[in-house]
Amino acid sequence: MQAELQPSNIGPPGREHLGLLPPPSPQDDVANRKLVLPPPRVRRAVRAVAEALFDDETPPDPARLDWAADDFLRFMVTATGRAHLILRASLFALTWLTPLFVFTPLPFAWLPVKRRVLALERMEHSPLGPAALAVKAMLCMIWFEHPDTQTETRTVPACKEVA
Amino acid sequence: MAGSLQSASRLAGELRLDCDVVVVGSGAGxxxxATTLAEAGYDVVVLEEGPHVPNTGAMRPSESIRHTWRDGAVTLAVGLGDSPSINVxxxxxxxxxxxLTGGVCFRIPDHVLDGWVKEGLTDLTxxxxxxxxxxxxxxxHVEEVPANMRSRGTELFGEGFSKIAAPLKPMRRNTRGxxxxxxxxxxxxxxxxxxxxxxxxxxxxxxxxRLYTGCLVGKVEFSGTRATGVSGRILDFDTQRPSxxxxxxAxxxxxxxxxxxxxxxLAKxxxxxxxxxxxxxxxxxxxxIARFDEPVRGWEGAMQSAYGDFYEKTDGMLFNSVSVPTGVLAATMxxxxxxxxxxxxxxxxxxxxGGMLHDDATGTVRPGLGREPIMTYxxxxxxxxxxxxxxxRMASFWFEAGAKEIFLPVFGVPGQTADSLKNFPLEEVHGRQMECSSQHPLGTCQMGVDPQRSVVDDHGRVWGTQGLYLGCGSVMPSSLGVNPQLAIMTMARRTAGLMVGEGR
Incomplete structure (x- = not known):
């Protein structure tokens, strides 16, 4: 593809005529990458953690949980390098080690939600706490990107002023 | 003649190129x-491992991270001993x-440059x-962030910082509009x-x-001690695996x-x-993090608008305003x-x-099993x-501004009031319980005057080779103590200027 420089007012003063770099073609757009998602048991584990993390006086919206779990998986398989490995390892620890903090040798997703919350809180206070952080951080990030969450928590993104 | 920008993964057959200069990496350095040399008339090829993603401004933060941040933002420098592990x-x-910077542009502080001059780098005054x-x-286009672009959170921290130390200073950033x-x-x-x-x-x-994305450079090719080019693997666009x-x-x-x-x-x-x-x-x-009775809505305002350097020269501490997505804030709770x-x-x-340490540069980068390095600190x-x-100190600034409680970067620890913090054994918290981050990896191929104690000379030339230069944050002769984007660009500009001066 030969570069076509488009006129624009964007860029440093005096260089506006150079414009921006040409956009990628649709086949080179990262949004169109073909993804291979992990097996359903991984999705169940992610959803079980999300259900416990966002449990409140009222249970979280199931559709939003599904959306968050699906987007978490898309993140996991899209991110390069060790992200996939670390998130999978973190999920493994959450699935199999967390239940031991409530003395229940069952997979995490099999525990009642309140029991999961207790197990996660105990794990967070243990030396294994950082193991849960990667999953917690990514789930929180995705959860708060949902427009309904932003409305409910008064966190709709906004800019300071129009330049 | 206009150049070209191509995704190498779409090219048929093996990619073989000839040029005057090949530049590995398309970042600040x-x-x-590449720009300086191309404008000086050199035939330049730029190889970038990652993709071209110009539309991150329209993405959700987590989408931007998955597509443009290395390792999905989970890169870690493993803390040794009682040191915290650091998310890089x-x-x-x-x-x-x-x-993915906040646009912050600091010049290299004079006292840092003076230290380099004392080490023999006499052209870096x-x-x-x-x-x-x-x-x-x-x-x-470096410009000051006007005060009215500060978030309410930055204003509050500034109130506390002013009472105890000095007023915050306006950040300088590479922005326009x-x-x-x-x-x-x-x-x-x-x-x-x-x-x-x-x-x-x-x-x-x-x-x-000529710019190519999706090119993972493996090694520099040599003829004797003269660098003659680079080789590597093109990454598959979908899987990002080497193909x-x-x-x-060059x-x-x-x-x-x-x-x-x-x-x-270099090691490979x-x-x-x-x-x-x-x-x-x-x-x-x-x-x-601090909790106030009043709504703060800290995300409204320039992400990085002000800083406090009152303690930089004496204690090596710089305080930088920052905002993070609400989901990241939630994750730290x-x-x-x-x-x-x-x-x-x-x-x-x-x-x-945020508070940042002007550190003693005690980390190490080694080859890992895969293509990512192992970093220890x-x-x-x-x-x-x-x-x-x-x-x-940061807690005291917040409380001085009226915060009700603060949240320390210690895993699992609940919010602390001014009174409870006095009794909290912060000095005894193990490093592995601490949450620490870095956006500034620097200095693993330091510039110097002694080939046994540095990797490049003061022109950026790799000792013991010909035709091989380094031009990024890796050459910094020491820790800077300030955000390094402008320093990296400037050191790179200087190296490029010297290359042009050396002639073809």
Missing amino acids: GAVI TAGRCLGGSST PEKMDPWFTEVERDV CHGCGRCNFGCAHKAKLSVDIAYLPRALAAGA RPFSVR KRVVLAAGAMFNPLI SGFKNPVLGKHLSLHPSFRV PGFGTAHGKLRNQLDHLAIF RSSPRDRARIPVLLR
């Missing part, structure tokens, strides 16, 4: 060098890490560096942040440079792959040096379920500020002792 963020896309800085500042949307590091919807993919690479392209080989023959090679990857490429190329990969400086950074929910529902009352006793001091 590589883009500046870096870019992996056209424009490199410059696309503040006076001799001034023209390079001035040129780059013009090229990327900022709307204060607080998401610079996830992509600017208004293209107001003049990262190198906006400020420099269009110039390189206009001057005829077909490529090679570029009269000169510039490695600008950053402090994490330059030492790996057979280059040996006692300090290669050592002296990794990270500027370990810590956040302290302790607990799960209802306990976490109480905090989640107060996110609009939380304010955040053992804090010096001086650095380790300053962590609780830094955190207590």
Whole structure:
């Protein structure tokens, strides 16, 4: 593809005529990458953690949980390098080690939600706490990107002023 | 003649190129060098490992991270001994890490340059560096952030900081037309942040440079001690796994792959040096979050608008305003379920500020099993002792501004009031319980005057080779103590100027 420089007012003063770099073609757009998602048991584990993390006086919206779990998986398989490995390892620890903090040798997703919350809180206070952080951080990030969450928590993104 | 920008994964057959100069990496260093050389008439090829993602401003933050941040933002420098492990963020896309900075532009402080001069780098005086800085500042449009662009959280921290230390100073950033949307590091919807993919690479392209994305450089090729090009693998666009080989023959090679990857490429190329990969400086950074009775809505305003350097010269501490997505704020809150929910529902009352250490550069980068490096970091006793001091200072600024409680970067620890913090054993918290981050990996191929104690000379030339230059944060002769984007661009501009001066 030969570069076509488009006129624009964007860029440093005096260089506006150079414009921006040409956009990628649709086949080179990262949004169109073909993804291979992990097996359903991984999705169940992610959803079980999300259900416990966002449990409140009222249970979280199931559709939003599904959306968050699906987007978490898309993140996991899209991110390069060790992200996939670390998130999978973190999920493994959450699935199999967390239940031991409530003395229940069952997979995490099999525990009642309140029991999961207790197990996660105990794990967070243990030396294994950082193991849960990667999953917690990514789930929180995705959860708060949902427009309904932003409305409910008064966190709709906004800019300071129009330049 | 205009150049070209291509995704190498779409090219048929093996990619073989010839050029005057091949530049590995398109970030703050590589883009500046490529532009300077292309505009000087050289035939330049730029190789970037990551993709071209110009539309991050329209993405959700987590989408931006998955597509343009290395390792999905989970890169870690493993803490040794009682040192915290440090989450290191870096870019992996056209424009490199410059696309995910807050736009902060500091000149290298005079006292740091003076230290380099004492080590023999006599051309790096503040006076001799001034023209390079001035040129780059013009090229990327460095301007002060006006006070009315500060978030409410920054204003509150500033109130506390003023009472105890001094007023905050306005940050200088490479922006034009900022709307204060607080998401610079996830992509600017208004293209107001003049990262190198906006400020420099269009110039390189206009001057005829050829840019290729999806090229993972493995090693530098040599004929004797002369660098003759680079070789590596093209990455499959969908899986990002290495596939077909490529090679570029060049009269000169510039490695600008950053402090994490330059030492790996050199090591794989057979280059040996006692300090290669050592002296990794990270500027370990810590956040302290404060809860106020009033709504703060800290995301409204420039992401980085003000700083406090009152303690930089004496204690090596810099305080930088910052904002993070609400989801990241939520993730730093302790607990799960209802306990976490109480905090989640107060996110609009939380304010955040960052504190950064001017560290002693005690990290190391080594080759790992895969293509990613292994980074380790053992804090010096001086650095380790300053962590609780830094955190207590930040807490005191917040309480002085009226915060009801603060949240320390210690895993699982609930909020602390001014009274409870007095009794909290912060000095005894183990490093592995601490949350620490870095956006500034530097110095693993240091510049110096002694080939046994440095990797490049004062022109950026790799000792013991011909035609091989380094031009990124890896060459910094020491920790800087300030955000390094402008320093990297300026050192790269200087190296490119010297290359042009050397002639063809």
